[in-house]
Amino acid sequence: MTNCIVKNPATGAVLAEIPIDSVEAIKVKIAEGAEAFKSWKKTSAHERAALLMAWSALIKKNRQQLGELITAENGKPIKEALGEVDYAVSYIDWYAEEAKRMYGRTIPAHVPNKRIIVTREAIGLVGAITPWNFPAAMMTRKAAPALAAGCTFIVKPAEETPLTTIRLIELAHEAGFPTAVVQSILADGPTVGEIFTSSPEVRKITFTGSTPVGKWLMERSAQSVKHMTMELGGHAPIIIAEDADLDLAVEQTVIAKFRNAGQTCVSPNRLLVHANIADTFVEKLTKRVDLLRVGNGMDNHNEVGPIINKKGFDKIVNQLNDAVEKGAKVVIGNEFDFDEGADYYFVQPTILTDVTADMKMMQEETFGPVIPIVTFTSIDEAIDVANNTPYGLAAYFFTESYKMGNYIAEGLHFGILGWNDGAPSGAHVPFGGMKESGIGREGGSEGIEPYLETKYLSMTI
Numbered sequence: 423m424t425n426c427i428v429k430n431p432a433t434g435a436v437l438a439e440i441p442i443d444s445v446e447a448i449k450v451k452i453a454e455g456a457e458a459f460k461s462w463k464k465t466s467a468h469e470r471a472a473l474l475m476a477w478s479a480l481i482k483k484n485r486q487q488l489g490e491l492i493t494a495e496n497g498k499p500i501k502e503a504l505g506e507v508d509y510a511v512s513y514i515d516w517y518a519e520e521a522k523r524m525y526g527r528t529i530p531a532h533v534p535n536k537r538i539i540v541t542r543e544a545i546g547l548v549g550a551i552t553p554w555n556f557p558a559a560m561m562t563r564k565a566a567p568a569l570a571a572g573c574t575f576i577v578k579p580a581e582e583t584p585l586t587t588i589r590l591i592e593l594a595h596e597a598g599f600p601t602a603v604v605q606s607i608l609a610d611g612p613t614v615g616e617i618f619t620s621s622p623e624v625r626k627i628t629f630t631g632s633t634p635v636g637k638w639l640m641e642r643s644a645q646s647v648k649h650m651t652m653e654l655g656g657h658a659p660i661i662i663a664e665d666a667d668l669d670l671a672v673e674q675t676v677i678a679k680f681r682n683a684g685q686t687c688v689s690p691n692r693l694l695v696h697a698n699i700a701d702t703f704v705e706k707l708t709k710r711v712d713l714l715r716v717g718n719g720m721d722n723h724n725e726v727g728p729i730i731n732k733k734g735f736d737k738i739v740n741q742l743n744d745a746v747e748k749g750a751k752v753v754i755g756n757e758f759d760f761d762e763g764a765d766y767y768f769v770q771p772t773i774l775t776d777v778t779a780d781m782k783m784m785q786e787e788t789f790g791p792v793i794p795i796v797t798f799t800s801i802d803e804a805i806d807v808a809n810n811t812p813y814g815l816a817a818y819f820f821t822e823s824y825k826m827g828n829y830i831a832e833g834l835h836f837g838i839l840g841w842n843d844g845a846p847s848g849a850h851v852p853f854g855g856m857k858e859s860g861i862g863r864e865g866g867s868e869g870i871e872p873y874l875e876t877k878y879l880s881m882t883i
């Protein structure tokens with residue numbers, strides 16, 4: 423592959439054909455990033471914060487253009503794409519502030535003539551690899567804390583959606599970041615994975631993507647003991663307790679589930695509803711889902727865009743066929759609008775009932791607009807089913823009871839919990855997963871820690 427062909431997933435039209443970086447060119451960028459670290463780490467936190475604020479201002483000025491770029495290459499509705507630009511910028515704003523709070527400490531010495539000082543230092547050159555589902559926000563939530571900490575940064579965006587990243591990096595340079603401090607590269611994942619993991623100059627890898635690729639990167643990085651942040655796959659449950667506010671649960675389920683047509687790592691993948699309220703809930707949810715308009719995200723009225731590509735579409739169809747063959751009942755959806763020749767794929771929002779544990783969608787991430795519904799009769803049973811997965815990213819639950827809510831929260835093994843809340847993400851909170859959903863957190867005060875080393879100085883005076 424010498425060129426990366428970027429397509430509009432809503433139409434299959436080619437948006438751009440960009441030459442990919444050669445192995446040699448990638449190695450040169452890594453060397454430049456490592457060299458730039460020597461001076462960048464010496465800049466003051468206030469200087470770095472000011473550059474981040476200048477970058478943020480330029481992104482805000484170009485909000486509409488960036489939003490349209492996201493919709494064009496990713497497919498999500500324009501309103502959501504503009505929301506993603508705001509979300510992406512919020513990480514830059516947050517870490518421009520956090521840059522100034524990289525506090526150290528002093529430790530009382532065990533003898534009178536010693537003084538001990540603990541400082542925090544930037545790790546070095548960071549290699550980032552990002553997915554196509556949030557082309558702006560997954561990049562800035564890595565770049566902003568890395569740059570704030572004093573690290574230099576190289577990102578490899580997904581081949582499906584590199585245009586947003588390329589534009590964001592241009593704006594960073596326009597804002598005043600030296601070229602070698604923040605860079606992007608364009609190449610296929612395995613090539614970049616191979617180079618990043620084998621390069622001693624790359625001191626940290628931060629990855630957002632699928633669990634198998636994350637595991638592979640971790641294995642290879644062991645050779646040079648790199649720092650790692652892993653934001654991997656999810657398999658989020660929603661538990662609807664018997665006393666839940668059903669209208670609220672319906673509204674929040676729709677928000678959580680159909681964002682980016684279900685192609686979101688925190689997207690609910692399994693809906694567990696108490697048997698006594700299941701019929702009422704399914705009826706209300708179906709009415710609401712029936713109102714969702716599917717189509718090209720550039721049309722402001724559409725709320726559910728296309729699936730990113732044929733591979734993603736085939737996975738969804740395969741899971742649906744498997745579920746129906748094993749006895750699931752289609753309440754709404756299971757319909758498709760696609761054209762393999764043109765290369766676009768839409769899936770109608772789908773609700774399935776009579777879902778059982780042996781169905782593929784109860785074990786694997788679907789990454790599509792599909793809601794499988796399972797009933798339960800006791801909350802312990804629901805918690806067990808929810809936890810019965812190697813993943814542990816996000817989980818949601820709906821109950822009006824304070825005691826029940828706390829009981830469920832304490833029982834769930836997930837890094838992010840939404841109680842009566844389908845939208846828990848934000849720059850100010852620690853985002854990340856347990857078990858095979860990842861290592862480390864992005865966002866919040868936790869999000870800068872993975873870019874810092876601890877150094878302590880012991881002085882005899």
Ligand SMILES: NC(=O)c1ccc[n+]([C@@H]2O[C@H](COP(=O)([O-])OP(=O)(O)OC[C@H]3O[C@@H](n4cnc5c(N)ncnc54)[C@H](O)[C@@H]3O)[C@@H](O)[C@H]2O)c1
Binds near residue numbers: 655
């Ligand atoms: N936990 C989170 O914060 C989070 C956020 C968004 C997406 N995700 C996950 O990402 C996945 C969807 O993205 P995807 O299907 O594009 O994932 P993917 O792992 O196939 O690709 C993600 C990125 O990794 C690159 N890549 C592929 N193979 C590689 C290799 N061998 N070495 C290095 N890089 C490689 C790709 O080019 C892309 O840039 C889902 O599993 C989703 O849950 C997780």
Ligand SMILES: O=CCCC(=O)O
Binds near residue numbers: 685688847
């Ligand atoms: O897909 C993963 C990111 C979604 C989010 O940050 O809420």
